[in-house]
Amino acid sequence: MTQDKILILDFGSQVTQLIARRVREAHVYCELHPYDMPLEAIKAFNPKGIILSGGPNSVYGSEYHADPALFELGVPVLGICYGMQFMAHHLGGAVEAGNQREFGYARVQTADSDLTRGLFDGEAGGLDVWMSHGDKVSKLPEGFAITGKTDSCPVAIMERADKRWYGIQFHPEVTHTKQGRALLNRFVLDICAAQPSWTMPNYIDEAVAKIREQVGGEQVVLGLSGGVDSSVAAALIHRAIGDQLTCVFVDHGLLRLNEGKKVMEMFARNLGVNVVHIDAADDFMSKLAGVSDPEQKRKIIGAEFVAVFQREAAKLHNAKWLAQGTIYPDVIESAGAKTNKAHAIKSHHNVGGLPETLNLKLLEPLRDLFKDEVRELGVALGLPREMVYRHPFPGPGLGVRILGEVKREYADLLRRADDIFIEELRRSTDDNGTSWYDLTSQAFAVFLPVKSVGVMGDGRTYDYVVALRAVVTSDFMTAHWAELPYALLGRVSNRIINEVRGINRVVYDVSGKPPATIEWE
Numbered sequence: 439m440t441q442d443k444i445l446i447l448d449f450g451s452q453v454t455q456l457i458a459r460r461v462r463e464a465h466v467y468c469e470l471h472p473y474d475m476p477l478e479a480i481k482a483f484n485p486k487g488i489i490l491s492g493g494p495n496s497v498y499g500s501e502y503h504a505d506p507a508l509f510e511l512g513v514p515v516l517g518i519c520y521g522m523q524f525m526a527h528h529l530g531g532a533v534e535a536g537n538q539r540e541f542g543y544a545r546v547q548t549a550d551s552d553l554t555r556g557l558f559d560g561e562a563g564g565l566d567v568w569m570s571h572g573d574k575v576s577k578l579p580e581g582f583a584i585t586g587k588t589d590s591c592p593v594a595i596m597e598r599a600d601k602r603w604y605g606i607q608f609h610p611e612v613t614h615t616k617q618g619r620a621l622l623n624r625f626v627l628d629i630c631a632a633q634p635s636w637t638m639p640n641y642i643d644e645a646v647a648k649i650r651e652q653v654g655g656e657q658v659v660l661g662l663s664g665g666v667d668s669s670v671a672a673a674l675i676h677r678a679i680g681d682q683l684t685c686v687f688v689d690h691g692l693l694r695l696n697e698g699k700k701v702m703e704m705f706a707r708n709l710g711v712n713v714v715h716i717d718a719a720d721d722f723m724s725k726l727a728g729v730s731d732p733e734q735k736r737k738i739i740g741a742e743f744v745a746v747f748q749r750e751a752a753k754l755h756n757a758k759w760l761a762q763g764t765i766y767p768d769v770i771e772s773a774g775a776k777t778n779k780a781h782a783i784k785s786h787h788n789v790g791g792l793p794e795t796l797n798l799k800l801l802e803p804l805r806d807l808f809k810d811e812v813r814e815l816g817v818a819l820g821l822p823r824e825m826v827y828r829h830p831f832p833g834p835g836l837g838v839r840i841l842g843e844v845k846r847e848y849a850d851l852l853r854r855a856d857d858i859f860i861e862e863l864r865r866s867t868d869d870n871g872t873s874w875y876d877l878t879s880q881a882f883a884v885f886l887p888v889k890s891v892g893v894m895g896d897g898r899t900y901d902y903v904v905a906l907r908a909v910v911t912s913d914f915m916t917a918h919w920a921e922l923p924y925a926l927l928g929r930v931s932n933r934i935i936n937e938v939r940g941i942n943r944v945v946y947d948v949s950g951k952p953p954a955t956i957e958w959e
């Protein structure tokens with residue numbers, strides 16, 4: 439890779455991923471690796487600078503240590519929180535438990551400093567930061583100066599400018615630290631002098647060359663969902679190897695309105711990608727008949743999906759590769775998941791769960807990218823903005839948005855109601871002219887298989903209920919219900935009740951996650 443690179447060593451902080459995002463936002467490529475990355479691997483990575491993350495442990499008496507020889511590589515090092523404590527510990531200073539723990543907002547008094555130079559324009563002398571620590575640096579390592587402190591933290595910033603070693607006790611990666619982004623930019627762009635050349639248009643050539651080299655003359659299959667990740671992966675791989683790529687698009691009868699048509703039009707017709715469109719609605723519907731338990735439904739859909747995909751992939755001549763839209767957060771989270779014993783709330787199904795008997799090699803060209811980068815890449819590859827900035831759509835589709843037993847009739851009603859909701863969201867804007875579709879992270883309709891009484895045209899109706907769900911979230915782990923304007927909700931309700939015969943009542947879901955989840959099943 440010809441890019442300048444920053445290495446982030448992860449000591450287990452909850453927010454390490456944000457450090458990587460901030461560096462990427464400065465258009466510098468970076469990677470996150472475990473704290474115990476071997477020195478040889480660090481040298482081979484050839485970083486322009488190293489960032490040591492925070493972490494839950496205490497550096498004294500713990501075994502969570504990086505190889506201290508990294509300080510002698512001649513590249514700048516920035517230690518954040520635990521990272522700074524590790525730096526102090528290994529360079530001859532000392533760290534001990536503080537008598538006061540500090541969580542949340544703090545004001546750091548700063549002296550003129552190499553690290554913070556130029557960050558304050560007119561606001562000299564202070565930083566508004568976010569702290570989360572119990573330990574403190576109690577003795578400075580040799581040659582270091584204290585350049586920032588708070589009332590309860592005598593060493594909030596320490597630095598040794600001749601070696602370009604910097605430690606900060608607070609977290610610059612979180613947005614609560616007001617000048618955090620500027621500080622990270624100062625480290626990465628000025629101190630490490632990394633070139634900000636990491637942009638998606640630049641990345642295309644490199645990614646294309648890599649795919650060609652990996653795949654050679656062999657054939658690739660990809661499960662295309664019409665979602666963002668698989669679509670961008672398809673466009674990128676197609677750019678690299680053209681007809682050697684075949685996409686399999688499975689219509690399980692639980693897709694959004696006209697989804698199949700849209701996907702075929704976009705990929706097969708406009709981009710000239712080979713797409714096999716499988717209409718498997720009958721298979722899915724018959725397997726789902728009579729089943730109302732959410733987990734059982736998910737498992738049936740997941741298993742059937744694999745069966746259909748496997749059958750189709752086997753028909754393709756000489757396919758040796760399975761391409762997937764795995765992205766960097768998936769990679770980081772699945773590494774973390776190995777040690778994480780969280781409760782399973784829902785079994786998410788992805789083609790990621792394909793059995794090894796498929797005997798295909800994995801091609802994952804997006805595995806270094808964050809979602810916002812994947813979107814930029816999609817635009818750079820010529821996919822329409824509207825498709826690339828779409829809300830996520832779950833693999834089991836409407837199957838988890840029809841409560842209880844799934845029936846074709848319900849899916850048809852729901853598809854139309856959902857389409858009206860999305861159309862109105864795209865059409866209405868807030869005062870700044872941003873559409874409500876873009877202001878929400880995910881929005882959809884849910885089918886409730888209960889009937890209620892209504893009156894239309896002086897006649898009695900006894901029809902089904904649809905719930906509207908719209909949430910705002912940055913990570914989908916927690917979410918707020920979206921405060922949509924009443925007038926917009928009113929229009930959606932009117933249109934659904936008037937246009938979708940069989941639905942006579944619309945309600946709005948005002949539950950956050952937690953305690954509710956985003957999908958109803």
Ligand SMILES: Nc1ncnc2c1ncn2[C@@H]1O[C@H](COP(=O)(O)OP(=O)(O)OP(=O)(O)O)[C@@H](O)[C@H]1O
Pocket residue numbers: 660661662663664665666667668669686687688689690762763788789790829830831832833
């Ligand atoms: N109907 C489908 N046909 C073929 N492959 C599918 C289908 N639904 C899901 N997949 C596969 O499962 C993978 C995971 O789905 P997931 O929803 O996480 O990602 P996505 O659909 O690509 O993007 P997004 O997160 O924007 O929805 C997809 O990348 C795709 O390869």
Ligand SMILES: O=c1[nH]c(=O)c2[nH+]cn([C@@H]3O[C@H](COP(=O)(O)O)[C@@H](O)[C@H]3O)c2[nH]1
Pocket residue numbers: 784785786787788830831832833834880914951954955956957958959
């Ligand atoms: O690809 C997927 N396969 C699934 O089985 C699945 N279940 C939920 N989701 C999506 O995940 C996010 C969080 O959803 P929940 O709050 O309902 O768990 C939301 O964005 C959901 O749409 C899925 N995505």
Ligand SMILES: NC(=O)CC[C@H](N)C(=O)O
Pocket residue numbers: 451491492493494495496518519520521570571572573574
């Ligand atoms: N967030 C951190 O990195 C905390 C470091 C260390 N565990 C402390 O409490 O000080």
Ligand SMILES: [Mg+2]
Pocket residue numbers: 663665666830831832833
């Ligand atoms: Mg999807």
